[in-house]
Amino acid sequence: MGVEGRERRHHRQPAQAPWCLLRLESRAERFTMDPGLSDAVLKVFVELHRKGMIYKARRLVNWDPKLLTAISDLEVEPREVKGQMWYFDYPLADDPEVKITVGTTRPETMLGDTGIAVHPEDERWKRLIGKMVRLPLVGRLIPVVADAYSDPEKGSGAVKITPAHDFNDFEVGKRHNLPLVNVLTADARITIDGNPDFTTGIPGGVLADELRHLDGLDRFEARKRVVAWFEEHGLLQKIEPNAHAVPHGDRSGVPIEPWLTDQWYVDVRPMAEKAMAAVREGRTRLHPSEREKIFFQWMENIEPWCVSRQLWWGHQIPAWYGPDGTPFVALDEVAAQVEATAHYGAPVKLERDPDVLDTWFSSALWPFSTLGWPQDTPELAKFYPTSTLVTAADILFFWVARMMMMGTEFMGQTPFADVILHGIVRDEKGKKMSKTTGNVIDPLTVIDQYGADAMRFTLAAMASSGRDIKLSMARVEGYRNFATKIWNAARFAEMNGCLRVAGFDPHMVCETLNQWVLGEAARAAREVAAGIEAYRFNDAADAAYRFVWGTFCDWYVELSKPVLQAEGDSAAKDETRATVAFVIDVIASLLHPFMPFMTEELWAVKGEAGPARTGLLCHADWPELTGLENAAAEAEIGFVGERDLGSGLQQVLLVLVGASDGTRAIVGRWEAMIARQARASSIGFAENAPPQSAQIVVRGETIAMPLAGLIDLGAETLRLNKELAKLDGEIGGVERKLANTEFIAKAPEEVIEENRERIAEARARQAKIRDALTRLG
RNA sequence: GGGCGCGUAGCUCAGCGGCAGAGCACUCGCUUCACACGCGAGGGGUCACAGGUUCAAUCCCUGUCGCGCCCA
Structure with a gap:
């Protein structure tokens, strides 16, 4: 810094x-x-x-007339300005009736003009190449030169050349040996009176009054006066509105001037x-x-x-100058003095x-x-x-x-x-924050409102692929809610006596639910780690969020309630308590990079009971969770967690129609949970659906709910017919795809298989719905 | 003028060849014993436009329009 x-x-x-x-x-x-x-x-x-x-050179630099310093190219920012283009007529020296029109956005620089450039192929001006023009107001004679820099398509096709005040003109001037006439002081005021560069070309070397009055004026004031002079003398051809980029100093905010000075360059x-x-x-x-x-x-x-x-x-x-201006670059003055002495043959006075x-x-x-x-x-x-x-x-x-x-x-x-x-953080409208615009969002304000963790998580979640971030307070708020959610989950754990158990081995759990959540936790840990390692912080934050809220809170905690809240103690209850505590530790670890404060606190609080912690969470190892995936557990919890099981109504009977032994076993194990999720009074089995029941098909199982008198059977019929039609559409599309010989020939086998499965599933589902429709009647 | 990038749900944004996703907002229903900063159920998209490549395009290519940024 x-x-x-x-x-x-x-x-x-x-x-x-x-x-x-x-x-x-x-x-x-x-x-x-x-x-x-x-x-x-x-x-x-x-x-x-x-x-x-490193060397010293006299060149045009970007000069900041407010800070009175040279600045680098990078510190210059172009700003679009609604300016004007003034067109001046410059008369030929030996035939004042012939005039060349030049356009400029900076009229005051005409005082330093030392040439006029036209394109060598420009038919309008070709014949004037080599002739002299008498610079109006000043009186200096300047040549018309041929240079491709002049664009025949733009303006009049002729440009005035001011080598000391424009980077392009500087180059043109060099090519044609045009003199450099500096007419500006360091603070961008006109300096012409007694300025040898300026007076050299003036007949008699004496300034007319109208010129002398310009001396010492600010550049913008001088601009007005120059334009007024041209107008009075009938040499102002026209003024056009012209939007163009004007270089400004990024710190001072004022237009910079290309200015001829001695500077050090690397x-x-x-x-x-x-x-x-x-x-x-x-x-x-x-x-x-x-x-x-x-x-x-x-x-x-x-x-x-x-x-x-x-x-x-x-x-x-670290440069010291001898009496004649020779620079001596050295680590200190003593060393510079040694060099200077060698150079001059005797000690000299140096100036830094x-x-x-x-x-x-x-x-x-x-x-x-x-x-x-x-x-x-x-x-x-x-x-x-x-x-x-x-x-x-x-x-x-x-x-x-x-x-x-x-x-x-x-x-x-x-x-x-x-x-x-x-990327950089922009304001909510996408504007770059700047002190001068006053649209700076102070992180401390956001932190006051939503917390440091919420802000940090938001930045991580939005930091995709180097793009700029429009800081969305709604997102920050959402992640604040997320933080609260975690606290509440931790509180749930505490209320249910979920304490950490020494030597808990996630590979040894027996309960399907616990096996499942540990497998999910392992997956999440992998995804978060992969995201961080690939510098894809949004993917990492997303994976953590989905696991904590979508998997742990929404499903695991809910499904664990029947076990945790059952009367008395059991091995299953002990194991579940230990698993909850273990997973909360995993959650703290996964989220620590994004929510360091909350997770550290959570780690400390959860460390108060059970085996002693060895230190802070930020020093703890990343959770090493391998070999925990369990396909059978995933399938079973997947079925139990099926959102569509219920009817949306309270206290109906759920009847599984023609269920397999496997399904009966699963339902047997999870009856309380399924009933709770589905708001069902109880769950039964039957070979055929009872009359007048609504039926749904979930994961290949037909579930009937006798609803006589409870719902509008007509509406239910409509719903089922709508679903049938939707499936028809899907089947049609996939069938067409499968009928395409090229698709069969060229698509990868797994894609074809996927489509075949899709069609089979859709047909099976349709069959069950048709069955349901007949039952309903 | 040159270069880079972006146009996906009302908003903020992911996805980037094989059934369009999230959060917020919206609608409906919930004082369910962790949480209303919540729970459940929904609605909402010719993935800017036009061509092309491909069995298949939001995704690849070309062009157009619109919007940024960087460099002249």
């Missing part, structure tokens, strides 16, 4: 960190201005300079090559992998990085460069500077390279790419094996 981050955020993050359960080692907190990290910054700067990869290309190689060869993997394309696109087109800043805070650049480094320069060193580099520390040996970096996708270039460049350059290997790029 840079120094400005220190000041603005430092008080806040430690407050948030514990609630978000960032597992931070606070003794290891580092800050880029710490002495150790400053040593690293100096060393890197000096080393890169020695290798010729030649990042060699480092970029090394970083790209690391990704290409799989030594660093980006997740999601689609990000790699964007990474390469940027890295392949990378430009020199302007790292000097004219600010009062930051790492001062007042500029500081871009904060991202020191941040780029983070993976090794924090571990003590350039010292050879044990931490460095142990923790570099790191395994995984988790960060927001929007700082891929600012930070991640630069850490990779510096890491490969100075440590010889890429700093991370995996980089997880997640």
Whole structure:
């Protein structure tokens, strides 16, 4: 974190960190201005300079006229502005009646025009190439040059060239040897009076009054005056509304100016090559992998990085200037003095460069500077390279790419094996949160309302495939309810004496219900682990949620009630109690990554009775649950848990028609439970359905409910007929598929088999429904 | 202008070749002895549009429209 981050955020993050359960080692907190990290910054700067990869150059930079500093390309953000395009007429020097029309969105820059470019093939202007134009208002003579930069399709086809105030014009100017005329001060005011660059081309070197009045004006005020002048002199051809992107400083929010200054640059290309190689060869993997394309696109087109800043805070650049301005880059002034003395042949007075480094320069060193580099520390040996970096996708270039460049350059290997790029949290309308817009959702507010666990779970559940998250409070609330649900389940366990039992072995349980839930728990543990390992946190969170609510609470707890709440003690009851306690421990473990507080508390509370815990849940092992799947238990509980068994009415008789011995046995074991689920008064068996009963078909079993006088038999008939028709449709579709010879020839066997089973099931079901219909009548 | 991505239930989003899913919202019924932040039962989708590939397309390909983001 840079120094400005220190000041603005430092008080806040430690407050948030514990609630978000960032597992931070606070003794290891580092800050880029710490002495150790400053040593690293100096060393890197000096080393890169020695290798010729840091140099000083006079170029156009993105200049922030409010903060009065250069900024890097990445700190510039284009903002769509509804501006205007002004068209000015520039008269030819030797024939003022002939005028060239040029368009501009920044009229005040015309003071620095040193040429006009037209496309070499443009028939309108071709004949004027090589001629001179007298720059209106200023009087300077400037040439018409042929350059393909000018787009004949746009505007008039001729563009004014201001090499000192526009990046494209700078390049055009270089190609045609046009002079650079700077007309702006650091705070973007016009400076022309006594400005030799400006006055050089002016006849007599003396400024007319109308010009002198512009001197010292703010750029926008000057713009108005220049436009007014052109209008007065009949040289304003037209004004068109024009929406275009204007570069703004991302911190200051004001339009930046391309401005000619001396700055320090890092030649990042060699480092970029090394970083790209690391990704290409799989030594660093980006997740999601689609990000790699964007990474390469940027890295392949990378430009020199302007790292000097004219600010009062930051790492001062380790460069000292001799009397003639020669820079000496060294770790300290003494070393610089040695070099200077050697250079001049005698000691000289040195002056240190007042500029500081871009904060991202020191941040780029983070993976090794924090571990003590350039010292050879044990931490460095142990923790570099790191395994995984988790960060927001929007700082891929600012930070991640630069850490990779510096890491490969100075440590010889890429700093991370995996980089997880997640989305950023946006507001509910999908807008990027920003302090200036004022739509920042403070996590502490959400936490106050719904709890840290609910918020953390929400973020995990919504963090799919690196997409941005529109934070949905409804989701947060839903997961708060989930947390409450777990507490209530734990309370149920407590009320029923479900205590942990020493040496409980999930493989030894005898009760079908318990075998079943343990198998489900094992499946859930596998799914959650797989999700986390694949960095698919939403899949992991989902799997945990489904198991806890959908399986454990909705079914297991319900089905265990008859056993737990029966009078007296039994082996089955003991086993079920132990299983409940065991599964709650599993739940705490599975959910701990997503709901650390609640689960830790649950772990502690459940640890009060039974065998002593060895420590905190966060230090406990991931549940190792293998060999617990049990197909027979799954089938049996599947039948018992069938939602469709009942009639939706209270206290009816349930009759299983023509049930097999197996089914009779299952029903025998679960009678109380099934009756309870189905709201049935009792359950019986018969070879034929009683007259006037509603009948349903569930898992191949026909269940009849004598409903004479209870329901509308006509409505029941209608319901059954509707279901028949639905099945007809399904059968028709599948039959057509199976009749297709190509399908039979080309589809995989299991798919064909699946379809055959589907049709068989549908037909069997239809038969039973038809049977039911005749009984009903 | 170039690149990347997204258009799936009213909303927020999963799924990504072989019967369209979740949460929230909605409708109906429940003071069921863990939980109304709950329980049960439902309704709701030509998976943006148009072509193509395939036995089979929400999923793959091409184009169109709409919406984001990144880089010029």
